[in-house]
Structure formats: C-alpha cells, structure tokens
Amino acid sequence: MIGYTTLGTNDLPRAAAFYDALLGVIGAKRWIEDGRFILWAVSQNRPALGVIKPYDGKPATVGNGCMVAIAMPDRTSVDAFYRKAIELGGSDEGAPGPRGEGFYAAYFRDPDGNKLNAFCYG
Numbered sequence: 001m002i003g004y005t006t007l008g009t010n011d012l013p014r015a016a017a018f019y020d021a022l023l024g025v026i027g028a029k030r031w032i033e034d035g036r037f038i039l040w041a042v043s044q045n046r047p048a049l050g051v052i053k054p055y056d057g058k059p060a061t062v063g064n065g066c067m068v069a070i071a072m073p074d075r076t077s078v079d080a081f082y083r084k085a086i087e088l089g090g091s092d093e094g095a096p097g098p099r100g101e102g103f104y105a106a107y108f109r110d111p112d113g114n115k116l117n118a119f120c121y122g
Helices: 012-024 075-087
Strands: 004-008 029-033 037-041 048-052 068-071 091-098 103-109 115-121
Touching: 004 037, 012 029, 012 037, 012 048, 012 075, 029 048, 075 091, 075 103, 075 115
Parallel strands: 004 048, 068 115
Antiparallel strands: 029 037, 037 048, 091 103, 103 115
C-alpha cells in the first residue's frame, strides 16, 4: 500500500550521509534525487524512504506522533540497524527488545529529530 514516505530535513547533505550509511545496511540505494529531496529504495517495486526540504520554504519540523517503521527479517537485523543509527548520530528512543508478544523493535531519531523504528515479528 505505501509507495514512499518522506521526512523533512533542514540539512540535506547531513541527512543524505546519515541515510546513505543507515539504509545501506539493508541494501537500499539512492533511487531518485534532485536538489530538494532524495529517495532510497531496495527496488522500484518496494516502498521507498526519502528526505526532503519542505516545498513551502519553511523550516522542517518533526511531526508529533509520526514515525516511520522499517521491517527487518529478524532480531539480529533490528539490533544491527539500531546500532548503526546510533553510531551515525541518531538518538535513542527505545533500545531493541520485545514489545508485546511476538513483536521485537528498536526506536530512534535521525539527526533532524524524525522518529523511526526497526521491527520484526517473531
């Protein structure tokens, strides 16, 4: 159902470096880009994640209650993705661990303050 999601940034080069390294962990590469945005994808027929400078010219802000969840194949992948995010300057919002029966997740914010989660079932 989801085609792509974008997160706002006020520093496109910094966001690009963060997501190049972080999304590279799961095999995603830059798919589409111009001077205002970059989209990363694993393939063109799977959902993509992007960063964008707002079109209205106002500063990007973090959406309260907004989060992007990235599916991982297993707990080891969740742990590695979270560690990479923190290593790249992300901030902790909830270390990897079980969150209810059969759901394993880790929460973090990117350098712009956008909230993300890496998760798996099982």
